[in-house]
Amino acid sequence: APAAAAPAVVAAAPAPVITGTLVKVNVSLPEAAQRAAATGADGVGLLRIEHLILGLNKTPGWYIENGKEEEFIAELYGGIKTVLDAFPGKPVWVRTLDAPTDEFRNMEGGHDEPIEHNPMLGWRGIRRDLQSPDQFRLQIEAFKRLWAAGYENLGVMFPMVNHPREFVQARNMMQEWGVDVETATLGVMIEIPSSAILVEDFIKAGIRFASFGTNDLIQYTLAIDRNNENVADMYEPEHPAVLKLIAYAIKACRKHGIECSICGQAGSDPKMVTWLVGQGISSVSANIDAIPRIREAVARKERQILLDAARRNA
Ligand code: PEP
Ligand code: MG
Numbered sequence: 001a002p003a004a005a006a007p008a009v010v011a012a013a014p015a016p017v018i019t020g021t022l023v024k025v026n027v028s029l030p031e032a033a034q035r036a037a038a039t040g041a042d043g044v045g046l047l048r049i050e051h052l053i054l055g056l057n058k059t060p061g062w063y064i065e066n067g068k069e070e071e072f073i074a075e076l077y078g079g080i081k082t083v084l085d086a087f088p089g090k091p092v093w094v095r096t097l098d099a100p101t102d103e104f105r106n107m108e109g110g111h112d113e114p115i116e117h118n119p120m121l122g123w124r125g126i127r128r129d130l131q132s133p134d135q136f137r138l139q140i141e142a143f144k145r146l147w148a149a150g151y152e153n154l155g156v157m158f159p160m161v162n163h164p165r166e167f168v169q170a171r172n173m174m175q176e177w178g179v180d181v182e183t184a185t186l187g188v189m190i191e192i193p194s195s196a197i198l199v200e201d202f203i204k205a206g207i208r209f210a211s212f213g214t215n216d217l218i219q220y221t222l223a224i225d226r227n228n229e230n231v232a233d234m235y236e237p238e239h240p241a242v243l244k245l246i247a248y249a250i251k252a253c254r255k256h257g258i259e260c261s262i263c264g265q266a267g268s269d270p271k272m273v274t275w276l277v278g279q280g281i282s283s284v285s286a287n288i289d290a291i292p293r294i295r296e297a298v299a300r301k302e303r304q305i306l307l308d309a310a311r312r313n314a
Pocket of ligand 2: 159215
């Protein structure tokens with residue numbers, strides 16, 4: 001009998017890379033870095049530097065006016081480094097300054113801050129930085145030195161963007177100041193409806209990640225002041241318009257392979273997180289105390305998704 005044909009050699013298909021939904025943590029003060037890292041979180045989805053800066057009790061403008069730029073850079077460098085050191089090899093997204101002008105008013109240098117009727121709609125976030133490059137540059141200098149010191153896990157996130165040109169302008173300024181913008185991890189907060197609607201244009205402009213700032217996204221989508229108790233019961237994270245914007249942006253990010261995350265308070269709510277995992281969000285970032293219950297909610301929803309798929313295919 002003829003020898004049985006040797007079985008065809010079939011190259012093993014590469015195992016599909018399945019990355020579960022990452023659970024990251026929000027950090028506001030470097031003092032909390034160790035406690036945040038002890039949760040075992042997959043990184044920091046939001047490091048708010050304004051608390052670090054507001055704690056200095058002097059405005060960024062004061063440092064510049066008094067020739068103390070190096071002091072300001074050193075404060076930022078040290079504070080951020082503490083957090084990076086607590087999360088070796090894990091991504092840490094540092095957000096550029098996002099404090100409304102009224103929070104600077106009573107500090108040294110505060111008399112130079114503009115007086116605004118609606119500070120939350122005013123000169124804050126990326127708007128302030130693009131219009132005051134001298135203040136923006138001090139922050140970028142701190143990041144640059146951290147990257148130069150080998151902290152490749154540092155990512156930079158721009159708050160309050162409402163048009164892709166703001167991202168492009170910020171990145172161009174960083175390049176001008178010597179940042180290798182091809183390798184730097186730069187992303188944006190999605191916290192104004194315009195940026196959710198234009199998410200694909202942001203992706204085309206080169207963002208590496210996007211993160212929902214739901215505290216503001218809810219406020220600006222529903223026209224509900226997040227700090228006004230008269231309308232607090234209308235501040236509705238699960239309002240269909242908010243969910244529709246978020247679902248739309250997640251879908252766009254998935255289509256283009258861009259990491260999509262959330263760092264607003266809704267990311268600490270198990271119900272909301274369950275829904276977000278169902279939409280295919282890549283990571284969520286929660287408050288330190290919420291990490292265990294968020295991890296549980298993520299695992300539960302992922303298990304359900306896998307079981308549903310397996311049973312459908314059985
Ligand atoms: C947000 O808007 O959801 C957010 C995380 O930023 P902040 O609360 O600092 O405005
Ligand atoms: Mg915000």
